[in-house]
Amino acid sequence: MGGTDKTLTGGCQCGAVRYRMRGEAMYPHLCHCRMCQKASGNFFLPLIGASRKEFEWTRGEPSWFHSSDPVRRGFCSCCGTPLAFETVGSGHISITHGSLDDVSAVTPVEQSGVEGRVPFYSELFALSETRSNRDDLPGGLEDVASTNRQHPDHDTDRWPARDR
Amino acid sequence: MAKVHTGGCQCGAVRFRIEGPLGEASICHCRMCQKAFGSLYAPLVGVPDAAKLTWTRGRQKHFQSSNHAARGFCADCGTPLTYEAPDGIALAIGALDDPKAAPPVIQFGVEAKLPFTDRMAEIPERVTEDDMEAAPFLATLVSFQHPDHDTDTWPPVEPGANDT
Numbered sequence: 001m002g003g004t005d006k007t008l009t010g011g012c013q014c015g016a017v018r019y020r021m022r023g024e025a026m027y028p029h030l031c032h033c034r035m036c037q038k039a040s041g042n043f044f045l046p047l048i049g050a051s052r053k054e055f056e057w058t059r060g061e062p063s064w065f066h067s068s069d070p071v072r073r074g075f076c077s078c079c080g081t082p083l084a085f086e087t088v089g090s091g092h093i094s095i096t097h098g099s100l101d102d103v104s105a106v107t108p109v110e111q112s113g114v115e116g117r118v119p120f121y122s123e124l125f126a127l128s129e130t131r132s133n134r135d136d137l138p139g140g141l142e143d144v145a146s147t148n149r150q151h152p153d154h155d156t157d158r159w160p161a162r163d164r
Numbered sequence: 165m166a167k168v169h170t171g172g173c174q175c176g177a178v179r180f181r182i183e184g185p186l187g188e189a190s191i192c193h194c195r196m197c198q199k200a201f202g203s204l205y206a207p208l209v210g211v212p213d214a215a216k217l218t219w220t221r222g223r224q225k226h227f228q229s230s231n232h233a234a235r236g237f238c239a240d241c242g243t244p245l246t247y248e249a250p251d252g253i254a255l256a257i258g259a260l261d262d263p264k265a266a267p268p269v270i271q272f273g274v275e276a277k278l279p280f281t282d283r284m285a286e287i288p289e290r291v292t293e294d295d296m297e298a299a300p301f302l303a304t305l306v307s308f309q310h311p312d313h314d315t316d317t318w319p320p321v322e323p324g325a326n327d328t
Contacts, residue, residue, distance in 0.1 A: 013200045035307060038312075043258055067174060078227065079235070082244070087301070097203065111288070112290050113291065118267075132194050143232055
């Protein structure tokens with residue numbers, strides 16, 4: 001059902017916080033509720049569950065915002081990437097799908113909280129498409145690619161990278 | 165009177181206001197936007213006249229994701245708020261108090277679009293009430309999320325006090 005049993009790694013955009021999960025990727029889904037929307041500045045928050053026993057923060061730790069008493073949301077305090085959703089006392093943690101290094105390794109199986117879904121959601125998939133293009137910059141897209149400060153999509157031995 | 169749009173982060177420490185029309189709304193699938201938002205893509209709306217954008221409470225913190233672009237977020241709760249580049253500033257649509265006001269009209273960065281993204285309107289759906297049995301705490305949940313309108317005081321005197 002869209003899940004996997006292999007080891008999955010991920011982290012924030014800058015790389016200060018990294019994680020690893022093993023075992024089943026549980027209930028990968030998109031949550032459209034207004035709390036998930038505002039927490040992530042997005043139309044929905046895509047989440048993947050993991051057993052807390054098979055999950056670890058391998059570099060740094062997220063900061064947490066208690067969006068209600070039972071629930072807290074983890075993010076990187078250096079770059080802001082939304083990373084986790086946790087029900088306090090639960091044996092599980094949910095991580096944000098887009099923070100995975102290999103995002104296509106897991107496929108969402110359900111939409112939850114659809115009472116909050118934006119009315120144009122289903123129309124987004126039919127919009128005209130363009131590839132990345134930064135012709136407005138002197139060196140084009142290469143200006144971004146050659147100075148990209150995003151952490152690579154795999155674990156690294158040291159952080160921050162010394163050559164940046 | 166010109167149309168006014170307001171928004172901010174989940175906790176309410178950072179609030180903004182735009183007077184006049186919003187610019188082009190889009191979703192960007194590029195890997196930088198995916199990881200920065202922890203999601204399948206980033207929904208962004210341009211601000212045609214930066215002078216019409218006012219930070220009415222607090223300020224966003226920045227992560228310089230490349231030499232040309234910075235991404236703003238709330239340092240207290242992590243909500244992604246902005247994408248700031250030489251050609252202007254764009255706001256995270258989900259951080260608007262009324263995200264419906266900015267329906268996207270184009271998709272960018274589709275070279276990185278995930279293989280399942282276009283099917284995400286077809287997967288099964290459920291409303292939050294359906295989860296009450298599995299997660300009974302939902303029935304008594306008190307949200308600490310800032311309401312979807314400006315408020316006179318922050319932080320709130322007590323949880324939920326700003327909700328009306």
